[in-house]
Amino acid sequence: MLIFQRTFWVLMLASLLLASCGAPPPPEDSNALIPATISGIGDANVGKLLYSTEGCVMCHATTTQPMVGPGLAGVMTAGGPTYPDGVEYWYALPNGSPRTEENIAAWIVRGGRGQIGMMPGRRLDEQDVADLLAYLRTLEK
Template identity: 40%
Template structure:
């Protein structure tokens, strides 16, 4: 018999996995917007136009996908894989589970990665 989980329960599971990976440590804070480089600011625009409808940037709490706070600073992404730029690019370009792939040019991708490193 198959058990189907709702998107909300999957998001809670992913957030719990992130919490367990970090133990009781709190996540590092995001870099203040006032300190962003021009590239990070451009990445925030890419994020807002393509990612923000499904991912919160400053919490691990899920929206339609997992929250992304400290996504580049934790030992593992919700999938369990280490959060290397290469893996992040792979998920962004090809999608994963319910997340569709997103086509960005190389500058947009580099800007987005720079922004993700601020979270």
């Protein structure tokens, strides 16, 4: 009898673990741009300039091509950019935060670490960040 009880609990635990590992469903439209809660006050032309002067260009292509970091085409969409094989964030940011402009702004300022590598943070004021986000919105896959 004891052996059956043990099997029961092992099976219960296994199914609980499986359920908690289930992949979240994809967004309704992966190509839809996320709501413009910050970029609305940004200037994409200024953002394009900042993209070079702030050094984003050293690590990120504006296409889907990976460099040090992922190519940033599609970064402002619900589905996110194209990642190298084996990297999976389930439609979240590399730090696990949901894909909102607030969270992307925080990532750009603070930097962070993910499955690909480390991005350093940088000193940017609110207007710089809004301009950068407005530019990133123009990068389509």
